[in-house]
Amino acid sequence: MATNGDQQATPKPPPSPSPLRNAKFFQANMRILVTGGAGFIGSHLVDKLMENEKNEVIVADNYFTGSKDNLKKWIGHPRFELIRHDVTEPLLIEVDQIYHLACPASPIFYKYNPVKTIKTNVIGTLNMLGLAKRVGARILLTSTSEVYGDPLIHPQTESYWGNVNPIGVRSCYDEGKRVAETLMFDYHRQHGIEIRIARIFNTYGPRMNIDDGRVVSNFIAQALRDDPLTVQAPGTQTRSFCYVSDMVDGLIRLMQGDNTGPINIGNPGEFTMIELAENVKELINPKVEIIMVENTPDDPRQRKPDITKAKELLGWEPKVKLRDGLPLMEDDFRTRLGVPKNK
Ligand SMILES: NC(=O)c1ccc[n+]([C@@H]2O[C@H](COP(=O)([O-])OP(=O)(O)OC[C@H]3O[C@@H](n4cnc5c(N)ncnc54)[C@H](O)[C@@H]3O)[C@@H](O)[C@H]2O)c1
Ligand SMILES: O=C(O)[C@H]1O[C@H](OP(=O)(O)OP(=O)(O)OC[C@H]2O[C@@H](n3ccc(=O)[nH]c3=O)[C@H](O)[C@@H]2O)[C@H](O)[C@@H](O)[C@@H]1O
Incomplete structure (x- = not known):
């Protein structure tokens, strides 16, 4: 019987799998x-x-x-x-x-x-x-x-x-x-x-929609198009990127x-949105501008997973650091946007 979040589970057996x-x-x-x-x-x-x-x-x-x-x-x-x-x-x-x-x-x-x-x-x-x-x-x-x-x-x-x-x-x-x-x-x-x-x-990672609207895809696309990186205020809110x-x-x-x-x-490495923008700028386009824009309602101020359970129960932890993953996504965005590396 599976364990973890199901302490109140009744002993009801699961439905039979296909006879195949x-x-x-x-x-x-x-x-x-x-x-x-x-x-x-x-x-x-x-x-x-x-x-x-x-x-x-x-x-x-x-x-x-x-x-x-x-x-x-x-x-x-x-x-x-x-x-x-x-x-x-x-x-x-x-x-x-x-x-x-x-x-x-x-x-x-x-x-x-x-x-x-x-x-x-x-x-x-x-x-x-x-x-x-x-x-x-x-x-x-x-x-x-x-x-x-x-x-x-x-x-x-x-x-x-x-x-x-x-x-x-x-x-x-x-x-x-x-x-x-x-x-x-x-x-x-x-x-x-x-x-x-x-x-x-x-x-x-690669294959995110270029105009998806999420922060990593926004910043990479903006850096490649020479558009300012739009940090939503206050920029001190954090995320952990996997x-x-x-x-x-x-x-x-x-x-x-x-x-x-x-x-x-998730990956417990935690970054403010200003830090993320600075990383993208340094790795992808050192000339790009970083600007502060208005945020949307109810934006969570901090986010970082405790992955103790994933480590113990799944033997899992992330291997790719943000600074190694961003260039992999950059390559994919360059191909799709038609922006060669030596531009
Ligand atoms: N990417 C993240 O950071 C993240 C974080 C937390 C949870 N998730 C969850 O992971 C899942 C995948 O996320 P993603 O980043 O690949 O998003 P995505 O938008 O790229 O993929 C979602 C897919 O679901 C399809 N879809 C949407 N509504 C549908 C419907 N009614 N019927 C059939 N298909 C439908 C979309 O066309 C799309 O192919 C989602 O459930 C999302 O909530 C993603
Ligand atoms: O991981 C999750 O659980 C959730 O995270 C995201 O939601 P959110 O963290 O709000 O994702 P983004 O839209 O990428 O925003 C992250 C942060 O970047 C900021 N941001 C976003 C876009 C931008 O151009 N600039 C910018 O600073 C936002 O204000 C926010 O603070 C995903 O979009 C959800 O699908 C997912 O379920």
């Missing part, structure tokens, strides 16, 4: 659904899962913030399938594992249609849990450090219940993810579903391990 898993003569591939697999983290996760020849990967995505381009190397591959699908509608397929990532992640995009964002988090997660229940699949939810809101304890441990504004402009996302976590545990206790919950902290390959490694370990979570997955 017990077949004597033909061991079918593991069929893995990745919702939101055309997005930034999802497409890197798909790359990693496809490396294993025993995996078949099915992506379901509505392309709101993701793109087929992120998956182009897999389109047509016999172990890969891409479905245009909105998770707010039921999905009837046969799978063994579900990585449930579908949800816009950049504040600009999740605030664009907040009602849709909360439907994606609540109805979308209900639909994926319903699917997990019918086919006996294990399901992993990519939750977020935003469940801690503007945290009053620092660094954030999984036992902290958070400081979230329930009626603010970010609530569609952070309260949406909190309800999604609740649904996961209710399905686990009531129906025995095998669940995994990752609380992801700010992740960056490189995407580390994140994918953590998610797969969580899915394959015995712990339900929630488990923080």
Whole structure:
């Protein structure tokens, strides 16, 4: 029985996996659904899962913030399938594992249609849990450090219940993810579903949308375009940035391990937004200007994961430091923006 956040779990057994898993003569591939697999983290996760020849990967995505381009190397591959699908509608397929990532992640995009964002988090997660229940699949939810809101304890441990504004402009996302976590545990206790919950902290890397609006992609694109780096006031707010390959490694370990979570997955290296801008300036364009601009409501003032649980329970910790990850993302942005290195 999985351990960690499920101390109150009843001993209800999980639904049976597909009879294919017990077949004597033909061991079918593991069929893995990745919702939101055309997005930034999802497409890197798909790359990693496809490396294993025993995996078949099915992506379901509505392309709101993701793109087929992120998956182009897999389109047509016999172990890969891409479905245009909105998770707010039921999905009837046969799978063994579900990585449930579908949800816009950049504040600009999740605030664009907040009602849709909360439907994606609540109805979308209900639909994926319903699917997990019918086919006996294990399901992993990519939750977020935003469940801690503007945290009053620092660094954030999984036992902290958070400081979230329930009626603010970010609530569609952070309260949406909190309800999604609740649904996961209710399905686990009531129906025995095998669940995994990752609380992801700010992740960056190649393939982020150039105009995604999140801070690392903004600063790198601005530096390459010779536009001022826009630090939102006061600039002393902190974030901890995790490189995407580390994140994918953590998610797969969580899915394959015995712990339900929630488990923080992030890089504890903490930077103010002014420090981040200075790093980008130094590494990418020493001539670029740094300016202070207005912030948006409810911006968390500090954020840093306590990753003791991830270390102990998953044997995971991040390997890529910010100053090593930024140049890798710079190369990708240069290619996509058509800005050569020696400009
Ligand atoms: N990147 C981060 O720093 C971060 C931090 C915390 C949590 N997360 C979570 O990780 C997941 C992936 O984030 P990302 O950074 O790759 O974001 P992303 O926006 O690049 O990817 C999200 C994907 O979900 C798809 N999607 C959105 N709504 C959908 C719907 N209703 N039906 C089907 N598909 C839908 C999008 O088209 C996109 O491909 C999200 O659940 C996000 O909340 C990300
Ligand atoms: O990791 C998380 O848990 C969450 O982090 C992010 O939310 P946020 O930290 O607000 O991400 P950004 O929009 O990148 O902002 C980070 C900080 O940079 C600042 N910022 C942003 C953009 C910019 O141009 N300049 C700037 O200074 C913001 O004010 C904020 O303080 C993600 O977008 C969420 O999807 C994710 O769930």
